[in-house]
Amino acid sequence: MKRYWKPFFLSFLVLLVLFPFTYMVLLSLMSGWQFPDFLPSYFGFKNWATIMTSEGGLLQSFVISVIISLSVAIVTTISGFFISRVVYYHPKSKVLNVLAYFPYILAPVVFAACLSFFFIKLGLFGNVTGVVVAQFLIAFPYALIFFSSFWNQKMKSYADLTATLGGSRLQTYTKVLLPMAKSMLLVCFFQTFLISWFEYGLTSIIGIGKVQTLTIKVFLFIKEANYYYGALSCCLLIFPPVVLLYFNKRYVFKKMV
Template sequence: MITKKLIKSLGILLILFPFLFLLGLSFSTNWRFPSILPLEITPDNWLGLFSFSGNLFESFILSIVISVSVGLLSTFTGFLAGKYISETIIREKIIFLSYLPYTLSPVLYAASIYYYFVYFNLTGNIIGVIVGQILITFPFSIILFTGYWNSSIKNLENLVLTLGGTKLQSYLKVLIPISKRMLLIVFFQTFIISWFEYGLTTIIGVGKIQTLTIRVYQFINEANYYYAALSSCLLIIPPAFLLWFNKKYVFRKII
């Protein structure tokens, strides 16, 4: 019994260690080898969050805005597109094409479409980054939703139309309410893809769109590990919240 508890405790410690280390590093200003613990613990890094050069908190808010926008647009457009794709005879071919963006790295993919973003003046601005990320998340949304639209859901839509309802009413009163769990799951997935996206944002944003992920890499390249740890802690917050929300309200209801 004691051995099982010890193994369980060690397992939990190993899982939490990277996060605890980052948190400890973010509260440090002097932690060097061979010291096991920081020589100085101070909240100065966190207190300076709003005033640090370039405003790290601004990058956090910018990343939230971009990821929420990408998640919402990809989810609802994929929801509608998935319905019509599931009914077409070329369904399998469209799904195959939806996988193509994932055969290239985001950097190569962004480089291949960069010309069109320059042509439409979408480089170096938030709109361009959102459009670029949607080109990655929208196909992923289609892949998930195409398999979701089964005969049972389509029969519910036909029932609403048979009883005199309109297309809009079938979506607002029936299809969206019964699909809210799936919509949440797809939103969370596309949000996470956007949240951690680096390569495409770097190229399309041409260094002007400083998302939190980009700031983490910048601090690492500058050997500023304390602010890199602080940025990483901020980077963990939304996915951790979504994981908690999923476990508490989405997956528990499905089970």
Template sequence: MKPKSKHIFLVFLTILIFFPFIFLVLLSMAPEWRFPNILPQYFGPDNWQTILRSETGLLHSFLISLLISLSVGIVSTLFGFLISRSLYYHPQRKWLNLFTYFPYILAPVVFGACLSFFFLKMGIFGNITGVIIAQFLIAFPYALIFFSSFWNKKIKSYEDLVATLGGNQWQKYSRVLFPLAKSMLLICFFQTFLISWFEYGLTSIIGVGKVQTLTIKVFLFIKEANYYYGAISSCLLIFPPVLLLYINKKYVFKNRV
């Protein structure tokens, strides 16, 4: 391929990739966009000001989604790292690792329906606590699978060295294991955060419409054919992943190079 043709192809590919995001921003800033107009007659923050001041609860849904995703991401990453170590040293670790794939055999809606009876008995059906626990049951096995590649004979030798030098459990984790797994911990947090952030099926079943996360709001606006408000909620929905992607690229992969 000639350099000029390659450059044109790359420009076209870049426009094609970013077009959906640009279209969402344009749609969110257009009070109306009627056929056959190629572009709306007005661009402005009117839709944003209206929806943030109204009773649609979009800002509240954003904060709820942030709370749920941060809780699921932090807890899943921490427990996944600690328990994956116990799995590595267990004599039946191959069978135990196999069980971690069980939540992914069922669709999220089916998995949520299976959990709904037990959550109803425990009194956490239809509230934020129940949604966090339900999403944790999806994100935690992923963290176990993710950290299974971290533990090996080399890490075991570091742990033995700390014990030989008289180090305690806190020193082993704080000065050896956590620094060695820093990049993997960040990546796992990003991944589990995104699993929770974009989760819809499980949240709709366990939340019963009472826990309206940002993903739930997007589908509600689309069902109501309110595409302008749907575009605003979609912009809010993609903002944290873009921010995490920037942090991931700047701090995680940059340190690996």
């Protein structure tokens, strides 16, 4: 008796999760949806067709977003992996660990506002490089802390063993440490990709509207009250991660707790 509600509730949860995806797709197919009509005046692929034309610049934004997020994810994962080794094998690793958490305290957008002076001085304001650098700065602490669990005593033993078996420093990395860290590297890449892919506040400040990633586009369309294009950019924003999640989900949480 008591158990009967469970399947219903679960189905409800599933619908709840699928709802935003469906809604965004449907909204992106509409136009001329006046209140209080229940159905729009147009329903079809008109909006989607504009991705291919230059109107709205969505394709461009998509490409820029991919380039930025890939760059951030690659640089962050690699640097995070190597630098976390130094940090977590350091005699004072506890102190360094606390320091590594500090960047989390400042909201990225406030951080960007406080840093913009330096970005202007360095010529990193309003261009793609600047956005990549800024996003790298907020994704880096994540990667650093993410790899902390990898550099344990056992991994040190593996590295030492490899050395006594005659392995050089390079061989220790290529033959032992990197292969053993493979799944963690993948997860870190994926997560830092998402951090960058989803980032809005910091990008809007460092990019000052000149670097139009997809999140920036969504906001622009919302401001213009062009909700159909807004939904269309939302679709472009959420479906690539869905695909990645499908292939990657078993890795996502590994070693996070």
